[in-house]
Amino acid sequence: MALEAEVWSDIKPVPLDDGPDPLAPIAYDAEYSEAMGYFRAISQRDERSERALKLTERIIEYNPAHYTIWHYRQQILFSLNKNLSEELDFVKEQIESNPKNYQLWHHRQVLVEKLMDASCELPFINEILNDDAKNYHAWTYRQWIIRTFNLWENELDFVNKLLDKDVRNNSAWNQRYFTLFFNPTKPTEEFLTQEIEYVIEKIKMAPNNISPWNYIKGIIAKSNKDIGILEELCKEIEKQDIISPHAIGCLVDIYESRARKGSATDKEEGIRICTLLAEKHDAIRKKYWEYRKVILTSL
Structure with missing residues (x-):
């Protein structure tokens, strides 16, 4: 959707300048290029107005990961003393469509920090994690909320x-x-x-x-x-004929801890298991287990 000409009649767009011979010019959408031309013009004069705010929203529709636009939008919001709770609703909609967009989560953090009110945040994060329980950005933001607001x-x-x-x-x-x-x-x-x-x-x-x-x-x-309290667990898993490199590797930790206290028997057993892991059960980490074997041998 093209910008309203009458709203921007006093502004001359600033075109993108990639230099005289760009190596790999990007074929931007015509409307996005137009919007960015006006953005360059108003950012040069640091215009903080309603039309500038709407322009950032238009650009975000095209590119929600544009960090510079989000930063400029924050400056406008604060300068115009806009309702930041309404902005949180806007960001919520954006995150629901782009849940792994770092810029969106950062923008929300800036708003909540400005408001000093996290009352809506954990329920919102729960919604996001319900859709994707391993969303790194949601977890990082959650940790910030918990530490900042003592939740x-x-x-x-x-x-x-x-x-x-x-x-x-x-x-x-x-x-x-x-x-x-x-x-x-x-x-x-x-x-x-x-x-x-x-x-x-x-x-x-x-x-x-x-x-x-x-x-x-x-x-x-x-x-x-003492890590030795896990020995029974490791051996119980072994008795079930479950090949778990993590359980077997834990035994190496246990035997090494005892070898450091002078147990020759545990030292030899640790070396044996390192060889087993390197050659059979965890060959993808062969060099690591060979390194652990060298350490045990040196004790």
């Missing part, structure tokens, strides 16, 4: 529901760690003990999902527990 109280329950629905939701495991250890209220040793038991049960449901393995190792590192 930690119900987050673990939210993550529990996601993991009950899909134990392989790696984003939810990441959020679980964030919720426990970036929270100003740190978990107690008693809670971490219960948490380890919780994760062990989840690992049994999907032994080849790396996220809970990484998560439980992080929990152990943050507590006073």
Whole structure:
């Protein structure tokens, strides 16, 4: 849709200048090129008006990832003292159509920070995650909201529901760690003990999902527990004839920790498992297991 000529009669569009001999000129849509010509003209004079605001909306319809346009739109909104709650509604519609557009999420963050009101944000993010539970931008924004507005109280329950629905939701495991250890209220040793038991049960449901393995190792590192508490789990998985490189690799961690305390038997067993992983069960990471083998040999 072409721009209204009478609205822009006082402005001379500034054409795109790619230089005398552009290597790969982009064949822009004629209407988009026209809109950008007027945008260059008004941005040169820093015009912050209703027509400029409508122009940014028009360009966003063509290219919702245009960071410069979003930034200029913010300046106009603030200068005209526009209703930012209405702008949040506009951004909501845009995100629903383009949920993995970083510029949209950043624009929403700027608005919420200006309003200092996050009352609508978690329900909105929940809608987006309901459609795609692994949307990186939604999770990043959620973490910012939680930290900025101190909304930690119900987050673990939210993550529990996601993991009950899909134990392989790696984003939810990441959020679980964030919720426990970036929270100003740190978990107690008693809670971490219960948490380890919780994760062990989840690992049994999907032994080849790396996220809970990484998560439980992080929990152990943050507590006073010894990684040896996972040996029974690893061997139980092995007895079920389930080939899980993560379980087998965890045994390497366990044996290495004991070898560092002087156990020759565990050192040899760790070396044996490294060879097994490198040559058979996790050959794609052969060099890594050979490196771990070198470390064990040097102990």
